[in-house]
Amino acid sequence: MQTRRILLAAIALALAAPAFALAQTPAAAPAPVAEAGVVRVALTTPEGVIVLQLEQGKAPITVGNFLKYVDRKLYDGASFYRASTAPGGPKDYGLLQGGLQNDPKKVLPPIAHESTLKTGLSNTDGAIAMGRHAPGTAQADWFICVGDQAYLDADPKDPKNPGFAAFGRVVEGMDVVKKILAMPVDPNRGEGAMKGEMLVKPVRIVTARRVAP
Template structure:
């Protein structure tokens, strides 16, 4: 006959924080070594566990090694602001299954300067490709007051070192004819290689 074990009093008080720590890990830092220099990200799996966890899987399985930053989308009349996009671009040998969407209304994060977020078409289609904001772009946050697809994009961290590298990528020349749809004219003439992507020690 199996014995049932019940935690009470001091034992329960000790167990609760341990469980909370296991379910809500703190920030995780990742270093992207690019051909132009390093970019250090701080990810928030406690706030965006699905999205941050997906990105970390690409890192841990070295799927981002050899990927590129391939897009620089500049704000009209203010080209120092915009976003840079990178990832494996649906390479069948690297891409993983799409993940569930985590809107900013759920995570509490926002698309402010340096935020990293997932590219997508409809909600629930994000895979590997991500973007980094240069300047505040809070219009990319979820907004339930807006009609249609109002779930925004899934922010899950921010740049903590190397923002000058991101700005350099944004300023790089683009091809006027490459790309389709909203990306036309925004594809980098010379994509910037992500040499390695690795977790940093806690």
């Protein structure tokens, strides 16, 4: 379990260096909000649809950033590209990472870190959270937890462990998430903590759109 935790927590080191180019795609009109403080977004992939419920009322900075990418259609053509599981472990426990991989034509500036201690959210089964280097470097890439991984939350007893900013969860399509997580990875691709975790065939995010409840 300790090895698994070390491997999965390494997502903080796996993202490329921040880029700061601003995308100029105009924002689309917002769709209806599911309920006060909550927004739903559907990620359509060739493997099926994944619906996210984003806690805008609890994590306004992180959700607001995610919705900028959605409303400007910047996630259209992005992909799920990394499936992180423990070597020799089950394929239904790990992290599925997606986003823009720091495409300089699409990424927006980094955002402030919203600690789980502040939001009250947790990196449990189905949670979506931002990938990052140091706190305050998250941009466009994120991961979905498959299995409870609350050890990725901020540690209230250790200020040096700010954790990862969870900002919502999957409410439909966890079967799709698990299917992608179990897909083959290339043992030779990827650098550092990502080595051996890159999907042989990344799964394209065809569209990312707000949806009504």
